[in-house]
Amino acid sequence: MATEWIVQVSRFDPEHDTHARIETYRVPQRTKMTVLDALAYIQRHHDRSLAFRYACRLGMCGTCTVMVNGIPRWACRTSLALLGAETVDIAPLQHLPVIKDVMVDYAPFVEKYRAAMPFFVPAQDTDTMATISPESRERQAIDPNLECITCGACYASCTMLSHDPEYLGPAALNRAFTLVRDSRDGARQERLAAVGGEHGCWRCHSLYNCTEVCPKHLSPTTAIKGLKRDSVLDWLRRRHRS
């Protein structure tokens, strides 16, 4: 039985490199060791210049998300033993510019999130608390998609972003869906317009990559399908009225 993992890390320093290169490190196997532990070990014992990002270390912030053996995962919550491979590849998230090594710039992701109008716009100017029953159809549709912490795993897994870099991506559309379905929201039409079009919900081709990789077990694909249905129904209603 092997006593160490072979960890292959993508290294890239924009000041010195033109392309990323793969560096191989040996990390001793320890109980419950995570990908984040392995990165910390490499930084401490092999190369102090290794750049990676983390904050909470317990699966709350999503900051440490990296590609592990080709799949985006939270480094802090991914057990090396449970991966079932002695060689582990760690790379930066796909579809985002690399700052250094496995650290990426989330700016394009955030810009697209903003473009989907992720903020609540009250329909009524009132201080009265709205009552929406947990059993209501509205809550049943919204609740499964509320827990997103914008870690970017879905964004990195989406094949459509390779095809269309302007595509808003699963996280932004998922957020838009939770607001479009909210009866208290007053910006439904503007939001549907923002997330429609060829770079919006219609770019999704039901691949379900985002659903497969989401560490929070959300299904952005289901939310995007909801946006498509709402867009069509709203269009039909407008045509019926005119």
Place this chain on the structure above:
Amino acid sequence: MQGAATNRPLAVLPATAKPAYLGMWTWLWQRVSSLFLIVLLPWHWLNPFYRPVRLAVLFLVVFHAMAGVRVMLTDVGIGAHWQRGLVWLLAGIGLVVFLFFLQYA
């Protein structure tokens, strides 16, 4: 330090030890099958008695149709929460359909 958080089981993402991105491969092979059908369907119409082409057309049409059915079902909310199972279920149905029509091909 052994706090409560460190004793919790570590999360295993759904794709572990499973073929990753099953939906993506289904979508991709559906696109590829359409390219083959563009060539093979006219070939089949021009020479309907050439069995290898008949078999290929039957297989590709069934595969393409089942992949389309998957998207239509999930579009209306059916199978959206067990889409991996839906892929295998439709693959099984497709295989039965293919084997049934094989006797006429």
